[in-house]
Amino acid sequence: MEQRGRIVAENLVKVYNGQVRAVDGVSFEVNAGEVFGFLGPNGAGKTTTVSMLSAGLRPTSGRAVIDGLEVSQNPEEVKRRIGVIFQESTADGDLTGLENLEVAAGCYGISASEARSRARTLIEQMQLGDAADRYAKTYSGGMRRRLELAVGLVHRPRVIFLDEPTLGLDPQGRAGFWGFIQKLRKDIGMTVFVTTHYLDEADEMCDRIAIIDHGKIVATGSPNDLKDGLGGDVVTLKTHAGASEITTILQALPGVHAIQHSNDSYRAKVQSGETFVPLAVEAATRAGVGITGVTVKRPSLDEVFLEFTGREFREEEGPNATDRAVMMQRVRGQLQGRR
Amino acid sequence: MLREFVALTRREYLKLARNPQAIFTSLLLPLLYLLLFGNGFTINAASFVNPEYGPFFTLQEALDFLFRGAPNYYSYFAGGMVGFVAVTASLFLGANVIFDKLFGIFKRTRGTPAPSAAVFGSRLIAGATQPILLSFFVLALALLFGHIPGLHGLDVTATVTPFGLVEVLLAIVLLSGLFATLFLTFGILLDVPQTYFAAVNLINLPVLLTSDALYPWGTMPTWLQNVSQYNPVSLAVNVLREVMFGSSAYPYSPGIYLLGLLGWTVGLVSIAIVLVRRALRPLE
Ligand SMILES: Nc1ncnc2c1ncn2[C@@H]1O[C@H](COP(=O)(O)OP(=O)(O)O)[C@@H](O)[C@H]1O
Ligand SMILES: [Mg+2]
Numbered sequence: 001m002e003q004r005g006r007i008v009a010e011n012l013v014k015v016y017n018g019q020v021r022a023v024d025g026v027s028f029e030v031n032a033g034e035v036f037g038f039l040g041p042n043g044a045g046k047t048t049t050v051s052m053l054s055a056g057l058r059p060t061s062g063r064a065v066i067d068g069l070e071v072s073q074n075p076e077e078v079k080r081r082i083g084v085i086f087q088e089s090t091a092d093g094d095l096t097g098l099e100n101l102e103v104a105a106g107c108y109g110i111s112a113s114e115a116r117s118r119a120r121t122l123i124e125q126m127q128l129g130d131a132a133d134r135y136a137k138t139y140s141g142g143m144r145r146r147l148e149l150a151v152g153l154v155h156r157p158r159v160i161f162l163d164e165p166t167l168g169l170d171p172q173g174r175a176g177f178w179g180f181i182q183k184l185r186k187d188i189g190m191t192v193f194v195t196t197h198y199l200d201e202a203d204e205m206c207d208r209i210a211i212i213d214h215g216k217i218v219a220t221g222s223p224n225d226l227k228d229g230l231g232g233d234v235v236t237l238k239t240h241a242g243a244s245e246i247t248t249i250l251q252a253l254p255g256v257h258a259i260q261h262s263n264d265s266y267r268a269k270v271q272s273g274e275t276f277v278p279l280a281v282e283a284a285t286r287a288g289v290g291i292t293g294v295t296v297k298r299p300s301l302d303e304v305f306l307e308f309t310g311r312e313f314r315e316e317e318g319p320n321a322t323d324r325a326v327m328m329q330r331v332r333g334q335l336q337g338r339r
Numbered sequence: 340m341l342r343e344f345v346a347l348t349r350r351e352y353l354k355l356a357r358n359p360q361a362i363f364t365s366l367l368l369p370l371l372y373l374l375l376f377g378n379g380f381t382i383n384a385a386s387f388v389n390p391e392y393g394p395f396f397t398l399q400e401a402l403d404f405l406f407r408g409a410p411n412y413y414s415y416f417a418g419g420m421v422g423f424v425a426v427t428a429s430l431f432l433g434a435n436v437i438f439d440k441l442f443g444i445f446k447r448t449r450g451t452p453a454p455s456a457a458v459f460g461s462r463l464i465a466g467a468t469q470p471i472l473l474s475f476f477v478l479a480l481a482l483l484f485g486h487i488p489g490l491h492g493l494d495v496t497a498t499v500t501p502f503g504l505v506e507v508l509l510a511i512v513l514l515s516g517l518f519a520t521l522f523l524t525f526g527i528l529l530d531v532p533q534t535y536f537a538a539v540n541l542i543n544l545p546v547l548l549t550s551d552a553l554y555p556w557g558t559m560p561t562w563l564q565n566v567s568q569y570n571p572v573s574l575a576v577n578v579l580r581e582v583m584f585g586s587s588a589y590p591y592s593p594g595i596y597l598l599g600l601l602g603w604t605v606g607l608v609s610i611a612i613v614l615v616r617r618a619l620r621p622l623e
Contacts, residue, residue: 056450058622075621079452090447092439094357095350106346107451115346151447 093137433526
């Protein structure tokens, strides 16, 4: 098989300080020219995986092969062939956009005159021409991300890694940034490995995605295949408390694939939501179970995530997820104490 | 290797040029020291001279003992200040690495295949310029003060040859290079500002206080004199003072002190190369 521009991960494991199993046996292959999305909530192990693939971090075990090169054996050569856009900003605020690019080019051994002309071209391509001679510390968030992208491309890599490149950008900025990526892919045929925790982004922009949770890949495929794999629509019914018999009632209806429930909400995967809802409401009413709400969803990656992890994606999002959970426990404890 | 080094060195100089406050404050401190400290603290060597009973029978004897041949405390002190400045101004080299780490800038450099020698060398060469220039600034200022009525200043009493000037230059370059290497290595090995500054203080004060940069030589206890003669700051300052005030109070010629200083520098740079290469190798 043609190795140019390919990324192969075989059973990658990273254990931090002998205890935090951040990445737990991750395997996948990315073909040349593909946009591959690595989707997962905060703390899932995305950045750790990118670091191991991009010769920044030695895996505890497993191996990574990029462009036909084993990463741990040729870290320097791998660095020459890949571009990395880190999650955090790495531009030097005291240098202008152009100077940032020129220094980066120099670090790849590119001559000063060549560096200057590449920097100029890239900065125009990223639509930063007007700000080329401004200090990077004066750039807006979106401009900074574009500068980071330009810096990552200055040595014309075959493979580019983007770690949450659109984090913190407004929808317009995100769309603009993706415009550049799609264009690069079309013009140069570069392989793009991108991590994100925006489901819509992964859905729209990626040829294939892998969903990672707690350091393990739970699903891989094209967004459409993954959604189709759920087999139809998802109907969520909310009921009054303590109506567990409804599971059996719903299961008996035609076109139902599976029922899951948490608290008082029941998720039914069905062939078609439109035909299922009237039947379900009628059956429930006949059995004396009060329905308090119904939603029908065409499956999205949210449902895919829920399907493979048993959890809502949003619950996990944000650094405050744990704080919120702790607070909820306290509130619940107080309410119970009062009763 | 050369292109990487040139690009990174250019970056360092650009950063330096764009931070005029840092340059200004680094000039201000030695200026204050020279004006206030050196002028406020004086010892009159003549008061120790008594041609009949001693302790010193001639003024030269007193000056040799107290100030190692310098004509007054201020002149002695000015030579020491050069050493002091070479050490304290080198501290920024490591601090800059620490801040570049905090701002993610260092991560970018490490993501590129730029060799560790270029990363280290560019920062060392560009960074050491500051303490070297500052040392000469202090020397020039002290000389200038000597011509301003009412101020103490540096009085050069020996005839300074071009060879002597080269020795002074070498002493300043070696001393600045030594401490620039030391603090830069700290900056590369450590990640947190608190740890860095704790480490710097742990080195800085003992080194300066066990040197003869600031104390009058004759007032130091014998044990301190013994320790001090191996201190790299003392070695550099000895070269300066011997060239400026003559050799009467020194057992060795400036060349010997320079050799000692070179020994320190070579030793430390060798250790630094091993540590920095290990810290900057890919795939930590
Ligand atoms: N240097 C580190 N030392 C210890 N634990 C770490 C380190 N970096 C990340 N982790 C932990 O590893 C897990 C995965 O982190 P990361 O790869 O950054 O996730 P993501 O990028 O998906 O948010 C998290 O639990 C995180 O706390
Ligand atoms: Mg991350």
